[in-house]
Amino acid sequence: MASLFARSRPLLERNGQTMMTNNTNFSSSILDRIIFRAVQPTDIPRCYQIESSSYPEDEAASKSALQYRQHHAAPFFRCAFLIDNGGNTSHNDISSISNGNMGGMGSPTIGGTTSTSSSISRPVKSTPMNLQQTLKGRIIGYICSTRCSSFTEEAMKSHDATGKILGIHSVVVEEKYRNFGVASAMMRDYLSAMERLNSKEGNLKVKMEKIVLMAKKPLLAFYVRNGFRAMGLSSIVHGQEQWFELERDLPTHEDANKHKCFLLDSFADVATVGSGNPAGVVLLDESPGGVTSNNSFDDEELDDIMEDADDNNVAPVISPRGVEWMAAVAKEFNQSETAFIWPLPNAPASSPTAYAIRYYTRTGMEVDLCGHATLASAAVLLGTKQVEGNNVTFYAKNEELQAELIVSPSSPPSLTTAASSNNNSNASRIAMDFPWKDVSLIPSGGEDHKAVLNMLSNAFFGSSNKAEVESDLTAKFCAFFNPKDQSHALFSQHILGIGTTDEKEDLFIELTEEGFDLLRGIKVDYSALSEWLGYSRGVIICCVAGKDSSEGESGGNRPGCKTAIDFRSRFFGPKVGIDEDPVTGSAHCSLGPYFGTKLGKKVVIGKQESDRGGLVECILNQEEGRVCIVGTAVMTISGMLSMPI
Numbered sequence: 069m070a071s072l073f074a075r076s077r078p079l080l081e082r083n084g085q086t087m088m089t090n091n092t093n094f095s096s097s098i099l100d101r102i103i104f105r106a107v108q109p110t111d112i113p114r115c116y117q118i119e120s121s122s123y124p125e126d127e128a129a130s131k132s133a134l135q136y137r138q139h140h141a142a143p144f145f146r147c148a149f150l151i152d153n154g155g156n157t158s159h160n161d162i163s164s165i166s167n168g169n170m171g172g173m174g175s176p177t178i179g180g181t182t183s184t185s186s187s188i189s190r191p192v193k194s195t196p197m198n199l200q201q202t203l204k205g206r207i208i209g210y211i212c213s214t215r216c217s218s219f220t221e222e223a224m225k226s227h228d229a230t231g232k233i234l235g236i237h238s239v240v241v242e243e244k245y246r247n248f249g250v251a252s253a254m255m256r257d258y259l260s261a262m263e264r265l266n267s268k269e270g271n272l273k274v275k276m277e278k279i280v281l282m283a284k285k286p287l288l289a290f291y292v293r294n295g296f297r298a299m300g301l302s303s304i305v306h307g308q309e310q311w312f313e314l315e316r317d318l319p320t321h322e323d324a325n326k327h328k329c330f331l332l333d334s335f336a337d338v339a340t341v342g343s344g345n346p347a348g349v350v351l352l353d354e355s356p357g358g359v360t361s362n363n364s365f366d367d368e369e370l371d372d373i374m375e376d377a378d379d380n381n382v383a384p385v386i387s388p389r390g391v392e393w394m395a396a397v398a399k400e401f402n403q404s405e406t407a408f409i410w411p412l413p414n415a416p417a418s419s420p421t422a423y424a425i426r427y428y429t430r431t432g433m434e435v436d437l438c439g440h441a442t443l444a445s446a447a448v449l450l451g452t453k454q455v456e457g458n459n460v461t462f463y464a465k466n467e468e469l470q471a472e473l474i475v476s477p478s479s480p481p482s483l484t485t486a487a488s489s490n491n492n493s494n495a496s497r498i499a500m501d502f503p504w505k506d507v508s509l510i511p512s513g514g515e516d517h518k519a520v521l522n523m524l525s526n527a528f529f530g531s532s533n534k535a536e537v538e539s540d541l542t543a544k545f546c547a548f549f550n551p552k553d554q555s556h557a558l559f560s561q562h563i564l565g566i567g568t569t570d571e572k573e574d575l576f577i578e579l580t581e582e583g584f585d586l587l588r589g590i591k592v593d594y595s596a597l598s599e600w601l602g603y604s605r606g607v608i609i610c611c612v613a614g615k616d617s618s619e620g621e622s623g624g625n626r627p628g629c630k631t632a633i634d635f636r637s638r639f640f641g642p643k644v645g646i647d648e649d650p651v652t653g654s655a656h657c658s659l660g661p662y663f664g665t666k667l668g669k670k671v672v673i674g675k676q677e678s679d680r681g682g683l684v685e686c687i688l689n690q691e692e693g694r695v696c697i698v699g700t701a702v703m704t705i706s707g708m709l710s711m712p713i
Contacts, residue, residue, distance in 0.1 A: 277318060329709040436465045607641075635659065
């Protein structure tokens with residue numbers, strides 16, 4: 069049976085086949101000697117030799133099928149050509165190319181990730197070569213495709229030059245050259261070449277929209293790493309094994325530096341327009357600016373990562389250029405946080421829908437974790453069906469975060485009563501898995517306790533009320549909470565506890581509800597809140613919600629029902645460039661556990677009372693040290709970002 073779909077051998081599975089010893093120097097030597105070019109008619113016998121030796125008989129393409137694809141779809145048939153290293157190979161079937169036999173459109177540019185020609189390119193570590201001389205070597209792998217109008221077996225039997233879908237038939241590397249990164253380099257070249265063909269310089273009369281293929285389960289991670297999305301099991305029967313369908317959007321070369329971007333209101337009250345915390349989200353195809361050599365895993369290392377799935381080795385290493393770009397974009401968005409997300413290149417097999425996520429503030433400062441930006445990112449991926457299914461795993465700098473779609477914009481009205489009645493058709497309700505963070509109380513009367521009180525005095529009551537920390541500080545403080553009663557007892561009731569969260573990230577201050585209300589409307593000196601050096605991020609001020617507050621308002625964060633509020637809070641982050649945050653999801657990693665323990669509840673709901681306001685539900689799992697944070701995100705803006713990396 070002729071092969072009609074992608075049967076891929078870029079990785080050598082651990083199934084008893086002979087594997088070459090993975091030698092880093094040897095791998096680098098191979099990649100340095102590879103050029104990528106279009107397949108010529110005279111190359112077909114060699115390609116068929118690789119094809120027939122790599123696939124079972126019922127999957128391998130016939131020589132006539134390869135000849136058909138090269139003749140009718142030559143621009144979509146590319147190979148990896150290994151240049152002879154000076155006679156030190158044992159190759160019996162050496163072929164050659166010269167400057168006149170490259171199937172080329174112009175001369176190649178040497179030394180970059182790819183050339184400016186659609187025909188020939190070199191890997192990033194390549195060294196200069198004289199293209200006027202004949203280069204001896206051999207083809208060691210290839211990728212071939214044809215265009216079609218639909219992803220069906222019948223449609224892919226022939227090449228349709230006007231088809232908007234590019235269907236990959238084969239991705240194959242000769243066995244002895246597997247596990248040295250050849251397949252990854254060949255795929256990068258192929259995708260870049262297809263983007264160039266799809267641009268103005270490619271002169272295609274009809275542009276292509278996406279690339280599709282089928283692959284077996286062991287190779288899903290390879291394709292996800294290269295920007296493909298797993299769409300599910302294929303209904304097409306091809307050989308004895310089960311196949312999965314994958315696809316990848318194919319932008320034009322002009323769009324290569326454009327990225328989808330969004331603005332969402334996270335933890336919004338769907339009954340109130342303009343509530344929640346706005347967050348920017350930038351959706352990327354890969355790590356911005358490329359990754360450093362520390363993350364250039366070859367195929368065998370990727371296989372090890374998939375088996376071991378160690379949390380510490382899946383976080384991507386980002387190039388300095390990418391870091392600078394994300395900081396610049398975040399400043400442009402000018403939101404409290406902007407999240408950048410891209411498919412995780414070395415995702416564990418247990419997390420097929422895995423994305424890296426990074427967070428930057430409006431000042432360009434990176435923060436390790438941001439709840440409302442994570443919620444917004446999950447709503448983008450799940451609510452707009454950028455990925456299949458209802459779950460996604462985010463790998464932040466130090467955390468693995470699970471997110472699940474509970475209510476989508478396309479859910480029946482009965483499930484989104486409040487959203488529908490308020491025309492919030494872009495609302496998605498998301499549940500996220502976050503780490504549990506404890507609060508460590510600071511002993512009353514100590515130096516740190518006094519320093520915090522003095523800082524609060526400066527921040528909320530101004531320099532005219534600045535007091536030395538001494539025995540009468542309580543009375544002076546009390547005058548601002550309740551001018552008519554300056555008793556020590558009353559002040560003690562307002563300040564119920566001062567502490568810090570894990571790793572002294574946030575300063576945590578619990579007040580009485582009366583004290584909390586008395587701070588409303590007071591102009592805050594945000595710079596004064598940075599005086600105490602005992603915390604690194606923000607200041608949380610909170611209280612238990614009284615009966616009147618706990619009754620909540622109609623609508624709320626849970627569509628169609630009243631919201632019972634358990635606690636109230638505010639969050640200030642001057643140390644990370646945020647005066648007062650509208651709603652802070654990550655702060656509820658400590659707020660939820662603190663008030664859940666205090667109130668004896670496993671589910672608590674908090675209302676953050678900034679000018680915009682928002683609602684956060686916390687489902688507590690102390691045994692596993694996790695907090696499920698649930699909230700609603702409403703998409704307000706979507707578009708394309710045109711800032712080149």
